[in-house]
Amino acid sequence: MATENNKGIKYPNKSDILQKIRKVTDDSKKTTIKSIIESFLTMVKTKHT
């Protein structure tokens, strides 16, 4: 059943409806992400050479 409970919710600050960007400083997160990207690039290299 369709609901409309959230339609038109009002927020007190403009920042409530704007996106926020934050730098990642956690090295373990960065290392994990870096290894996935390097793995992706390795696979691309393998597939196309």
Place this chain on the structure above:
Amino acid sequence: MRAVIIGTDFLKDTDGSFKAIETNTNIGMDVAVNNYIDKTNFENFILTSSFNEIHLIYTSANVSITDTPRVEGDREFLDFLLKSICEPNEITFVKHKLDDNSMTIPFIEDGDNKLIIRLSYDTTALLDDTYARDNWEFLKLMYDNSPNSIPKCYINDAEFGIDNIGETLRDNGNHPNYAIKKRITPSDNKVYPKLHKLTSIEDLNNLKVLLEIDEYIQEYIYNTNELIDNKTFHYRSVDLIYGELNSLNLFVYEKTNILPIVDSCDFDDDNKILIWDRPRYLSKVFNGTADISVKLDADETTKVVMSDDTIKAANNLNVNDLVKSIILQDNISFLVSDEWSGSFSNICENFKVTTSAVVEKDTFNYFGEICNLTLVNGSKFSDVPHGRIYKVIEQATETSTETLVVQSNYSQLKVNDRLLLIDIETNTIETSLIQTIEYSFESLQAYRINIEESDVFLSMEETENKSKYAILTHNYDYDCRIANCDNINYDIQGYGCTSGTVDFDYQCGVADGACFRYGGPYGTNPPYACYYFGTYGCNMYGGSSWSAYCNGNKPSDKKLKKNIKYSHTLSRGFKIYTFEFIDEFVTAQKDIDNEDYSGKWQGVLAQDLLDTEYENCLNLREDGYFEVDYTKLNLEFKKI
């Protein structure tokens, strides 16, 4: 050495694992780069590689300044390369700015001493054309190496097929748990991904059956273990890929969705979330700034005061309706309203109530910010961010303080701003301070309304059980001095959109009653000022040679053009390009017909229309080249 910058997006699942979502080229460097990038690391890379030239290939979409504060950064990446890397190390920095819709890049000779960084799109590049453009290529490659490196998927395809959703559905509680996505990017962000809450395998199987050939299903990762300002977010890793697919991480950031989380979202009868909840679950719900920056005057909640003091909802307002209007001061033209300000006391003494007519009304499906005002006197008003109203300000001069009335957009208003109001019972001016401003994100119909002759209409307060105060609302700046003129006179006030007798029909197909507006692509000085925006898509060019830029038959043979770049495809199905004419043709046309075809133009390629329903718009010139009748095609052929 050639390099490209990619942005790869990840979601962190509730078990702590990172899932790759997609990789992108042609990314916007829209964070404050200087605060994000590891300068030492980047500088070491440059210096140890002994580069003495850095080239950057980019478009304004990659490093542009936006007027909407949805992103932090602007051109900082350019400044970073120039001021933080190149200048201190005596490295030459060369910028190559391309057109926004460029699909390829210019040739730049490579060398061991050069780092050629590409931000823009290149359709001939492997990462761009295969793994960034085609999500299936990316997901399949990732899946084959490590199934858990991506969210669970269902892709029904012989080459790229994946089906690891299994028999146990993801449990996201009251929130969507599966997304239907498009194979090829970019897709329409207003529609995709479609987010569903599936509760049974039957639901899933039904969704599978209904998939279009280029759609796939992916589990939707909803993780509230980490939030920023009560919003869920994704991770983006920005990496420089250089040489033989080596990578240098520039930075990683988290970017939130647009709206805060709620306990549960709203679904339609197919268990797809409703449009106003999409910004809680997605970071993109528009297709660019054009979707959110269109200038509108009113929304469907706006109540317009009519000339007889009755109230009419904006959605019921019709062309030729008479509305109550205000002339704030004699001899003040609202044509220069952006710069206009007036003395508050003078306005209070001299303003006049008048009647104006609705001469144009355009309707838009609006989805975005709505500003909701509550004034100290209890009145409530709300409207789209570009809605323009009047406020009273104190402005200090050398000797005293002046009280002035100026225009303001809703989005520029602040608490304690004093708004100019009209008491419609007594027709007197009053003011009241803004007590609170609240912001909502709504999907509704909004309108661009043109009122003549005064450009101000009155929007009644939306206060429950109260209809006393109206707010002065300035209409959208249509540029025409008189919108419905069907004649033209070049002599009146230097630019002609007022009166006279010129019949353009045989030239451009302009209908009677068309609107000629001041300004346009050929400048604002006479005699170039008249520009027709109407349904015939025809330029009007004033003065003795005003027919020169009318559309009609224009050379459009592919063989006469160079530097052809695809721009976009119209809903009618044909493609629009930008191009230049070849030099021999430009010279010949100038010599023979005294027509200037130099510079960059926008239009169609005649050959595209062959064997289509628009073939009857083609003519074969005496010289054997095709021309296109743009009037018949109902399209503007224009110099850009």
